[in-house]
Amino acid sequence: MRAYLGIDLGSVSTNFIVLSQNGEVLANIYLRTQGNPIQAVKKGLLRTKSELPSNITISGVGTTGSGRQLAGIMVGADIVKNEITAHGIAAANEVPGVRTVLEIGGQDSKIIILRDGMVIDFAMNTVCAAGTGSFLDRQAERLGLPIEQFGQLAMRSQNPVRIAGRCAVFAESDMIHKQQLGHSMEDIARGLCQALVRNYLNNVAKGKDIFPPVLFQGGVAANVGMKQAFEEALQMEVWVPTQHAVMGALGAAVLARRKTTDSAKSNFRGFKVSDWNFDVKGKQCHGCSNCCEVVEIQGEGQTLARWGDRCGRWSEQIPMQTA
Numbered sequence: 001m002r003a004y005l006g007i008d009l010g011s012v013s014t015n016f017i018v019l020s021q022n023g024e025v026l027a028n029i030y031l032r033t034q035g036n037p038i039q040a041v042k043k044g045l046l047r048t049k050s051e052l053p054s055n056i057t058i059s060g061v062g063t064t065g066s067g068r069q070l071a072g073i074m075v076g077a078d079i080v081k082n083e084i085t086a087h088g089i090a091a092a093n094e095v096p097g098v099r100t101v102l103e104i105g106g107q108d109s110k111i112i113i114l115r116d117g118m119v120i121d122f123a124m125n126t127v128c129a130a131g132t133g134s135f136l137d138r139q140a141e142r143l144g145l146p147i148e149q150f151g152q153l154a155m156r157s158q159n160p161v162r163i164a165g166r167c168a169v170f171a172e173s174d175m176i177h178k179q180q181l182g183h184s185m186e187d188i189a190r191g192l193c194q195a196l197v198r199n200y201l202n203n204v205a206k207g208k209d210i211f212p213p214v215l216f217q218g219g220v221a222a223n224v225g226m227k228q229a230f231e232e233a234l235q236m237e238v239w240v241p242t243q244h245a246v247m248g249a250l251g252a253a254v255l256a257r258r259k260t261t262d263s264a265k266s267n268f269r270g271f272k273v274s275d276w277n278f279d280v281k282g283k284q285c286h287g288c289s290n291c292c293e294v295v296e297i298q299g300e301g302q303t304l305a306r307w308g309d310r311c312g313r314w315s316e317q318i319p320m321q322t323a
Contacts, residue, residue: 002059004260005048005268006253007041007075008086008246009033009067012106012134013219014040015246016048018056019253023093027051030245037067038278041074045274060260061268062086062252073297073305074278076269079252079259086251088112088119091215093254094241099211102230102238103247104200104220106133111205125204133220139175139192143185147223150189154225157190164195171195193225197233212236217244276300285309 003026008015014037016029027048033040062079063071064086072080091101092114101112109132113121125132140147154160161183164174171192178188214236220226221244230238243250260266279298284291292309306314 001053001056003052003056004060004062004253004257005058005075006086006249006251006256007044007061007063007065007071007077008083008248008252009037009041009063009065009071010105010107010248011066013245014044014065014067014071015249016044017243017246017249017253018048018052018058019250019257021257023254025243025250026053026056028243028246033067037070038074038280041071042274042276042278045075045271049271049274058266058268058270060256060266062254062256062259064248064252069305069307070280070297074269074276074299075273076267077256078267079255081252081255083248084110084112084119084122084124086248086255087217088114088122088251089254090243090247090251091217091241092117093250094243094247095213095215095239098213098215100208100214102200102205102214102216104133104216104218104226106137106219108132109200109204109218111200111208111210113208121208123204123206123208125200133218135171136192136196136220136223136226139172142172142175143189145185145189151193151223151225151227153186154190154193154223155228157184157186159187160190160194161187162195163188163191190225190229193223193229194232196226197229201233210234214238216240217247219245221245273299282308285314287311287313 002021004019006017014031014033018027029044029047031040031044061077063077064081068080091098103110110124137147140150161178164170216238221240276299281296285294294308294314296306297304
């Protein structure tokens with residue numbers, strides 16, 4: 001059976017999805033990157049292989065995320081795409097006709113505007129931590145709550161407090177102040193969800209036309225308190241897709257399925273890559289005044305790729321398998 005692998009290598013999580021030819025999800029892996037993307041990819045490949053039937057053949061591989069180049073070189077990707085394209089494709093695949101995608105991940109957040117299945121506009125917030133999953137994790141930890149219970153706690157609030165959410169530092173200070181005034185954890189949790197939504201709409205989504213259907217995806221979409229806060233602020237229903245936490249990987253898999261044909265041979269190096277030894281080295285080129293930092297990745301002692309040079313002096317010696 002032919003299948004297609006999508007990998008989303010991010011700063012917080014590394015996600016894997018395997019799709020059958022008819023779009024059925026055969027494997028779904030969510031891992032914490034933990035500052036070691038190479039190890040995360042190797043571990044994810046090993047787990048993905050263990051979940052697949054023996055009659056599966058990977059006929060195409062797509063990678064996305066901030067580490068998409070690294071992942072693409074390691075596994076032998078057939079297509080490498082940015083997160084905006086991957087998330088947009090995944091959303092349209094899940095809900096045909098979707099017009100707005102709200103995505104909040106561990107380190108950044110983004111909004112994607114689609115019309116007729118095509119991405120026409122987007123915006124990202126990569127500067128301030130307020131409004132991201134890592135900030136929510138930290139505040140849940142401060143309150144002594146498992147992040148999985150944070151949303152349910154917020155849903156029980158009857159009188160949410162208003163928390164300043166435009167800055168992560170101010171939001172945390174305001175939360176501490178509200179606790180010292182004696183407000184309940186439920187009201188603080190819901191107030192924080194509302195503050196994060198205000199931050200998102202006033203910064204990331206500023207000036208964007210938000211029309212339904214609206215999809216909420218990314219790891220934070222699992223928080224029912226955030227979903228409710230978005231619906232209250234937008235005055236419309238917000239959908240959370242089944243694969244909300246791994247939509248980037250889903251989009252990469254869909255793109256890989258479109259890219260490869262029945263007769264084309266995939267660049268996939270195989271699941272044996274999980275046993276390879278990889279080494280990444282950096283050096284500065286002094287060939288001109290640009291002084292580019294050239295990155296070289298080796299696998300099993302063989303140079304697989306180089307990138308980072310503007311002129312192509314080093315990278316063109318070993319062409320990267322990207323699209």
